Amino acid sequence: MKNRALTLLSACTVGALALTACGSSGGDSASADGTVTLKLVAADYGDKASNSSKAYWDDVAQRFQAANPKIRIDVQVVNWNDIDKQVKTMIQSGNEPDILQTGGYADKVTDDLLYKADDVISMATKANLISTFASAGEVNGVQYGIPFVSSARAFFYNKALFTQAGITEAPKSWDDVKKDAELIKAKVPGVTPYALPLGPEEAQGESAMWEFGNGGAITDDSGNYTLNSAANVDTFKWLRTNLVDPGLTYANPATTDRKTAFADFAAGKAAMLNGHPSLIQMAADGKVDYGVAPIPGKGGALKSTLGVADWTMAFKKNGHKEQIKQFLDFAYSKENTLKFDELYNLMPVTQDTLTEMTASGKHKDLEPFFALLPQAKFYPLGKTSWDTVSAEMKKTIGTAVKEDPAKVLGDLQKKAEAAAADTK
Numbered sequence: 001m002k003n004r005a006l007t008l009l010s011a012c013t014v015g016a017l018a019l020t021a022c023g024s025s026g027g028d029s030a031s032a033d034g035t036v037t038l039k040l041v042a043a044d045y046g047d048k049a050s051n052s053s054k055a056y057w058d059d060v061a062q063r064f065q066a067a068n069p070k071i072r073i074d075v076q077v078v079n080w081n082d083i084d085k086q087v088k089t090m091i092q093s094g095n096e097p098d099i100l101q102t103g104g105y106a107d108k109v110t111d112d113l114l115y116k117a118d119d120v121i122s123m124a125t126k127a128n129l130i131s132t133f134a135s136a137g138e139v140n141g142v143q144y145g146i147p148f149v150s151s152a153r154a155f156f157y158n159k160a161l162f163t164q165a166g167i168t169e170a171p172k173s174w175d176d177v178k179k180d181a182e183l184i185k186a187k188v189p190g191v192t193p194y195a196l197p198l199g200p201e202e203a204q205g206e207s208a209m210w211e212f213g214n215g216g217a218i219t220d221d222s223g224n225y226t227l228n229s230a231a232n233v234d235t236f237k238w239l240r241t242n243l244v245d246p247g248l249t250y251a252n253p254a255t256t257d258r259k260t261a262f263a264d265f266a267a268g269k270a271a272m273l274n275g276h277p278s279l280i281q282m283a284a285d286g287k288v289d290y291g292v293a294p295i296p297g298k299g300g301a302l303k304s305t306l307g308v309a310d311w312t313m314a315f316k317k318n319g320h321k322e323q324i325k326q327f328l329d330f331a332y333s334k335e336n337t338l339k340f341d342e343l344y345n346l347m348p349v350t351q352d353t354l355t356e357m358t359a360s361g362k363h364k365d366l367e368p369f370f371a372l373l374p375q376a377k378f379y380p381l382g383k384t385s386w387d388t389v390s391a392e393m394k395k396t397i398g399t400a401v402k403e404d405p406a407k408v409l410g411d412l413q414k415k416a417e418a419a420a421a422d423t424k
Contacts, residue, residue, distance in 0.1 A: 034070055035069075037073075037074050038074065038098040039097040039318075040076065040100075041077075041078060041083070041090070041097040042075070042076070042078070043077075043080055044077050044080065045149075051344075053077050054077040056343065057077060061075050063330075068327075080103075083102050084102070096113065096315040096317045098315055098318055098320055098324055099324060100312070100313050101311070101312045102310065104311065105137065105144055105145035105311045106139055106144075106383065106384045106386065107387065108144075108313060109139045109144050115316050116143065116144060117144060118143070119321055120146075120324045121325060121329060122325065124329075125328065126143075128332070128350045128352055129351070130350065130354065131374075132378070133147035133150055133376070136307070136382070137382075139384070145311040145382075146311060146312040146313065148311055148349060149340065149347065150349045150373065151276045151277060151278075152276065153205070153209055153295065153306040154274070154276075154293065154294065154372060155170060155272065155274055155275075155294060155295045155296060156265060156279055156291070157170050157271060158271050158288055159290060160288075161184060161188050162184075162291075165180070165184045165187045167180050170293035171296045172294075172300050172301045173296050173297065173301075174213065174242070180272070181243065181248040181249075181271075182248065184271045185247070191269060191270065192250060192269060193271050193272070194270075195249065195250070195260075195261035196239065196243060196249040196250060196253045196261075196401075197250075197256045197257055198253040198254050199253070199254060199260075200394040201394070202257070203393055203397050203398045206258070207398075208306055209274050210235050212295075212305075212306070213235070213296065213302055214235045214297070214298045215231050216234075219383070223383060225380075225416035225417060225420060226413075227389075227393075227409050227412045227416055228409035233406050236400040236401055236409070240401045240405070244402070253401055254401070262282055263282075265290075266286035268286065274295055276308070277346070280365045280366075292369075294368075304372070305375070305377070306378075307373065307376025307377060308379075312328065334350070334352045337350050338353045341357065342357070342362075342363075347366065358370050385420045388415075389416045392415050396408060397409070397412060
């Protein structure tokens with residue numbers, strides 16, 4: 001599944017396909033002198049030609065080739081709107097890449113297309129991955145997805161609006177959120193006190209953050225779906241009673257997308273919401289004096305948050321396992337990961353880059369997110385049914401703040417169990 005959080009960062013606007021001339025078109029080709037060409041397909045995180053990821057990958061490929069003249073890298077960079085379709089066509093036509101960097105991996109594991117991560121990265125590279133992200137790349141306890149970049153969620157609030165309402169600090173609990181929202185509604189007319197986006201763009205994300213705050217989750221420790229757990233039902237009852245019915249958020253959260261909530265916050269029209277690092281630049285562009293804090297939970301601020309990652313994976317069809325390992329170890333060096341993360345203001349997935357970005361003093365705006373990364377919780381990315389379940393959650397889970405949450409979540413649970421049974 002394409003990662004929506006990072007898709008927003010990428011802006012999805014750069015050309016459909018870019019191809020370097022640094023190798024031949026066939027990923028399985030090997031020349032008479034033993035030179036191997038690896039086909040690399042990667043998503044574009046840029047929002048214009050001047051910051052396209054093509055330039056980054058071309059540079060990595062050229063430096064790698066200079067040190068490894070028997071391995072050529074054929075780089076293709078595809079925008080986020082097209083990459084899933086293009087990769088699907090490649091697979092269907094038997095033209096799989098050797099290496100793919102995109103938003104999801106589990107569907108390829110189902111079709112037995114991928115190398116295990118242990119086969120294509122060294123022990124040193126694997127040990128350098130932040131453990132929570134590495135674990136999120138596992139299917140049935142085996143890692144296939146190699147995290148590439150990450151994002152985490154935190155609580156954003158408008159300091160100026162808080163001051164107008166007489167609020168002196170960020171809320172730590174749900175009761176604090178309700179109290180602060182009531183003050184803002186009373187003292188700052190025309191502002192949405194809490195922006196609650198449960199529309200189809202990313203309802204699964206917003207709902208998960210609230211569920212985490214009540215001890216709930218999408219799945220249990222055994223990986224079974226628990227969408228209609230008592231804790232989750234209670235969460236939606238609380239939202240309806242304390243935010244929706246009193247008019248402290250949008251009139252219909254189920255039809256309000258995250259992009260609307262983010263735009264409202266960046267325009268000074270919403271006082272608080274859950275957000276990710278792309279909101280930093282939006283708020284700065286809107287001249288919003290904002291603060292960032294841990295997400296409030298029912299009993300206090302959360303110690304962990306929702307984490308999202310995009311992934312690298314290696315396909316088995318063409319072989320070249322050792323050459324792939326050589327390239328990935330190079331690509332995951334601190335020099336390269338740091339350059340990419342700083343280029344797009346993204347979060348690292350490797351320990352050495354996290355240490356560098358934390359200590360450099362150049363990323364003060366990201367420091368609250370750095371603190372949350374090691375304890376991040378994830379969607380059940382290793383479940384091959386997750387794409388189907390996520391799509392169903394996006395469609396209907398937001399209605400649980402208007403309708404009977406037990407019924408809405410119960411219906412979702414039945415669909416999730418059916419999807420899980422279909423993929424076994």
